[in-house]
Amino acid sequence: METERPPLPPFTTVDAAVQKVRLAEDAWNSRDPERVSLGYTLDSQWRNRTDFIRGREEITTFLIRKWNRELDYRLIKELWSFRDNRIAVRFAYEWHDDSGNWSRSFSNENWEFDERGLMRRRIASINDLPISEGDRLYHWPIGRRPDDHPSLSDLGL
Numbered sequence: 001m002e003t004e005r006p007p008l009p010p011f012t013t014v015d016a017a018v019q020k021v022r023l024a025e026d027a028w029n030s031r032d033p034e035r036v037s038l039g040y041t042l043d044s045q046w047r048n049r050t051d052f053i054r055g056r057e058e059i060t061t062f063l064i065r066k067w068n069r070e071l072d073y074r075l076i077k078e079l080w081s082f083r084d085n086r087i088a089v090r091f092a093y094e095w096h097d098d099s100g101n102w103s104r105s106f107s108n109e110n111w112e113f114d115e116r117g118l119m120r121r122r123i124a125s126i127n128d129l130p131i132s133e134g135d136r137l138y139h140w141p142i143g144r145r146p147d148d149h150p151s152l153s154d155l156g157l
Contacts, residue, residue, distance in 0.1 A: 005039060005117035009085035017082035021089050025077040026144050033063035041120040048124045070095035074138040076145060078152045087111045092157050094138045103128045
């Protein structure tokens with residue numbers, strides 16, 4: 001039996017849903033594919049852009065490939081809505097390729113959790129916007145976003 005990943009559904013308060021979103025953001029900002037994959041069920045199903053991914057092994061492989069291409073990745077997630085075992089978020093992340101071309105990627109994401117708090121479904125629709133290095137808004141050191149850093153809404157995103 002796998003470990004639970006609190007907070008557990010059903011999500012009945014804003015605080016619980018916000019906490020779940022922040023925990024996911026923190027994991028993704030670690031850029032550790034193994035750590036991120038542990039938040040998902042063994043048979044988790046993803047749609048990420050045009051990729052259809054199933055299970056932790058494919059998640060890990062996908063994330064390794066992603067972070068080898070998307071350098072200096074920094075992400076902010078924000079709760080949009082929640083009910084029962086589902087959470088909707090929006091997010092934006094900044095990154096650059098190996099030629100130094102910066103982008104900001106925007107997405108809406110739908111999550112569905114099992115009773116242990118593991119995500120069993122993730123549906124993400126992502127768009128990329130080329131930006132100049134001077135247009136970057138995320139300047140914290142690689143890793144967890146500082147608690148006092150502005151949110152997406154605060155940044156006007």
